[in-house]
Amino acid sequence: MRRDRHVIILAAGQGTRMSCRRPKALHKLAGQSLIERVLRSSITTNPVTTTVVVGHESEWVQNALAHYAGLRFIEQTAQLGTAHALQQARPFFEGIQGSLIVLSGDVPRIRRSTLTALVKKHEATGAAATILTATLSRPFGYGRVVRSNGQIINIVEEADATETQRQINEVNSGIYAFDIPPLFKALEQITEAGPKHERYLPTLVPVYLRQGLRVATVDTKTPDEIRGINSQTELAEVSSIVRKSKNEELMAAGVTIEDPLTTYIDDEVTVGPDTIIRPGVRLEGRTTVGQRCELESWVRVVDSTIEDDCIIRNCCVITESHLASGSSAGPFAHLRPGSTLEQGARVGNFVETKRSRLGQNSKANHLSYLGDATIGDNVNVGAGTITCNYDGVTKKQTVIADGVFIGSGTQLVAPVKLEQDSYVAAGSCITDDVPSGALGIARSHQQNKENWVEKKRKSG
Numbered sequence: 001m002r003r004d005r006h007v008i009i010l011a012a013g014q015g016t017r018m019s020c021r022r023p024k025a026l027h028k029l030a031g032q033s034l035i036e037r038v039l040r041s042s043i044t045t046n047p048v049t050t051t052v053v054v055g056h057e058s059e060w061v062q063n064a065l066a067h068y069a070g071l072r073f074i075e076q077t078a079q080l081g082t083a084h085a086l087q088q089a090r091p092f093f094e095g096i097q098g099s100l101i102v103l104s105g106d107v108p109r110i111r112r113s114t115l116t117a118l119v120k121k122h123e124a125t126g127a128a129a130t131i132l133t134a135t136l137s138r139p140f141g142y143g144r145v146v147r148s149n150g151q152i153i154n155i156v157e158e159a160d161a162t163e164t165q166r167q168i169n170e171v172n173s174g175i176y177a178f179d180i181p182p183l184f185k186a187l188e189q190i191t192e193a194g195p196k197h198e199r200y201l202p203t204l205v206p207v208y209l210r211q212g213l214r215v216a217t218v219d220t221k222t223p224d225e226i227r228g229i230n231s232q233t234e235l236a237e238v239s240s241i242v243r244k245s246k247n248e249e250l251m252a253a254g255v256t257i258e259d260p261l262t263t264y265i266d267d268e269v270t271v272g273p274d275t276i277i278r279p280g281v282r283l284e285g286r287t288t289v290g291q292r293c294e295l296e297s298w299v300r301v302v303d304s305t306i307e308d309d310c311i312i313r314n315c316c317v318i319t320e321s322h323l324a325s326g327s328s329a330g331p332f333a334h335l336r337p338g339s340t341l342e343q344g345a346r347v348g349n350f351v352e353t354k355r356s357r358l359g360q361n362s363k364a365n366h367l368s369y370l371g372d373a374t375i376g377d378n379v380n381v382g383a384g385t386i387t388c389n390y391d392g393v394t395k396k397q398t399v400i401a402d403g404v405f406i407g408s409g410t411q412l413v414a415p416v417k418l419e420q421d422s423y424v425a426a427g428s429c430i431t432d433d434v435p436s437g438a439l440g441i442a443r444s445h446q447q448n449k450e451n452w453v454e455k456k457r458k459s460g
């Protein structure tokens with residue numbers, strides 16, 4: 001019979017070496033926090049419960065994970081070491097059978113397949129503890145695995161290791177599977193150690209062996225995945241590894257990335273083949289880019305959909321927006337949340353849109369603000385057109401029907417409607433609806449004062 005599995009993630013530590021207030025577990029790697037990455041991987045083990053041990057800035061961590069249903073949090077008010085952290089969960093596991101998978105909140109790249117292999121081996125061998133280890137060419141900073149006749153007998157922390165032990169390349173990943181019944185009683189036997197007087201979870205190895213319990217190990221064949229993040233430098237290093245592998249995955253799938261070193265693409269982003277990405281592009285969150293697009297330099301796209309054959313020219317910022325196939329933006333366009341460009345629509349330089357839709361083949365090519373506007377097909381929005389959508393209290397709608405032509409320098413004071421095929425004269429301040437087929441003109445008449453310049457000069 002398969003045993004119940006439970007997951008616990010240790011994330012109470014301050015991360016002193018990060019030298020900042022933000023809890024270590026909430027630092028992000030390619031858009032996702034370290035702890036979210038750990039959580040997502042852990043799902044593969046099908047746990048009955050998932051518990052997170054929080055401590056330093058615990059509310060901050062809990063709020064950041066509020067959208068995960070069914071998580072249990074437990075507080076470790078003083079961070080006295082990893083064994084002490086795990087001990088806080090004792091009340092949850094009183095009288096419970098099964099396996100407990102312990103993960104570190106700062107080991108974010110652990111693979112699902114490795115966790116599955118760890119748990120399977122743990123369950124198959126019937127060991128009381130199974131430790132995930134890795135062999136690193138630079139084991140610096142990790143607990144070293146000490147063996148005798150091939151059997152693990154201890155894990156020694158860097159700070160406590162002898163010169164000879166420091167030469168050991170096999171390290172503790174900080175990820176373990178335990179048989180629940182003997183665990184919590186044994187944790188009590190772990191005493192303070194090391195320069196910071198902490199209670200180390202890895203000390204469970206000699207405690208178990210003294211009790212005659214079996215301790216097994218699983219050595220991962222992909223050691224990069226167990227890299228822990230303890231400093232800003234390590235965060236940046238691991239971040240560049242994550243980024244590199246995402247770029248490589250996309251390039252293998254037919255995306256041209258001109259300069260992978262300056263291309264930042266979050267894990268969940270998808271990009272279709274034959275799309276060209278120029279240097280300095282950032283694609284974030286739940287962004288999708290279709291096929292045959294071109295994203296020129298210094299473009300940032302967040303949580304947006306860009307369909308096939310779109311061109312995003314230099315220096316655009318696009319957030320929570322939708323660009324249908326063949327549409328284009330920029331250079332220097334700002335598409336704020338709720339912007340939609342239908343097929344073939346175009347926004348050009350220094351155009352800002354928000355909660356607005358431009359219909360098929362409509363254009364706003366220069367210097368405009370379009371907010372709360374519904375714009376039909378084949379509309380020409382002249383240079384410098386502005387929707388005055390905000391009266392200081394509420395946002396008002398501007399409706400521009402198919403085929404409308406708006407002359408340059410127009411203000412549209414919402415709520416207002418320009419009906420089908422109407423025209424607006426350049427420089428108008430439109431406050432009333434313009435009927436279908438009509439010309440709306442709203443500007444003062446020009447007077448030319450003959451010889452005015454000469455008279456002024458004489459009088460001066």
Ligand code: UD1
Binds near residue numbers: 083141144157201202
């Ligand atoms: C730990 C292991 C080490 C292993 C390495 C792998 C110990 C003593 N050492 O070292 O053998 O090679 O991970 O990355 O376990 N935490 C708490 N409460 C505490 C202390 C820590 O919840 O009181 C949490 C931290 O937030 C972190 C995790 O436990 O997520 C590991 O703690 P950290 O201080 O980073 O341990 P390392 O020195 O990296």
Ligand code: CA
Binds near residue numbers: 106228230
């Ligand atoms: Ca660590």
